[in-house]
């Protein structure tokens with residue numbers, strides 16, 4: 001018996017179906033052959049006989065995981081060429097790339113990471129063609145088909161936010177999901193990232209002493225906006241784009257509407273970017289974006305506006321690089337993908353590492369859902385390429 005799921009997916013639950021039994025046996029044999037280091041020709045024979053590369057055993061191990069375990073670069077390459085799934089996770093949430101990384105096998109890791117980048121680039125391309133007008137769901141594993149407030153801007157904008165401090169004195173702006181789970185929209189532990197970002201964006205900027213023209217998308221806790229205001233010469237113009245009513249109310253309470261040089265555009269960046277209001281400010285020396293509940297395709301769209309928004313080759317752009325940040329491989333793929341897409345948009349990026357490993361999990365997350373679990377944050381600074 002089978003049932004349809006959202007018209008697109010078929011959940012097959014008939015374990016007595018002879019076809020499924022045959023596929024399961026072939027898939028299991030393939031994984032065993034790899035783990036037992038049988039000759040590569042045997043593996044090829046099994047694939048040619050129809051062994052499914054997408055098959056994962058009871059532990060979630062796929063053929064690609066197995067090839068990473070036995071550190072066989074040639075086999076990893078073959079499986080990828082034959083269509084192995086680069087981002088399948090096992091029961092411990094590890095991809096084959098994570099296995100290669102844990103074994104320090106750079107060659108196998110790079111092969112899997114590059115397969116991820118190629119696949120994401122292809123999906124971006126497909127989502128831009130008329131053949132496939134739906135937005136890329138390439139980030140299925142990264143964000144799931146999630147219409148909750150975490151992954152849908154509309155749901156996020158109609159949800160209630162709370163400004164609080166946790167038991168460690170950490171400032172938090174959070175939303176509470178229907179299931180009672182609390183998710184940090186912005187959390188105080190990110191202050192160091194914001195601090196380093198402002199340093200890289202502003203400290204040695206040639207126009208710093210005359211007051212920079214700054215555009216920031218997404219206020220949150222206002223950490224980065226306060227840092228911009230606290231520069232030795234505050235910005236000559238500081239535009240903040242923010243759509244959430246609770247955030248706007250918080251900004252009003254804190255006096256942001258009355259600050260000299262500050263202009264607030266109430267709305268989503270997607271609605272403001274081509275508006276007369278924004279264009280009336282002219283171009284910017286520094287641009288930063290850090291939104292919430294948006295996936296990579298929105299960030300990619302933002303990149304495409306940079307050339308028209310940045311004032312000169314000395315202008316700088318950065319964004320909160322947090323996509324895929326609960327898994328080393330996904331983080332690496334999204335970091336490199338954004339570098340390639342920024343290059344397409346005419347901007348060259350330089351990365352710096354920020355060590356964010358000092359805090360323990362309990363202090364950082366408390367009761368909230370983890371969204372960044374890697375020890376190093378990769379901070380991007382992009383400048384328009386001179387033509």
Ligand SMILES: C[S@@+](CC[C@H](N)C(=O)[O-])C[C@H]1O[C@@H](n2cnc3c(N)ncnc32)[C@H](O)[C@@H]1O
Pocket residue numbers: 153185186194217218219220221222223224225241242243244247267268269270290291292293294
């Ligand atoms: C992570 S917080 C920003 C934190 C900020 N960088 C700081 O230093 O505190 C994300 C903010 O982006 C806002 N946001 C979400 N979607 C947006 C959109 N489409 N356009 C502009 N802002 C958006 C949210 O309401 C929220 O205030």
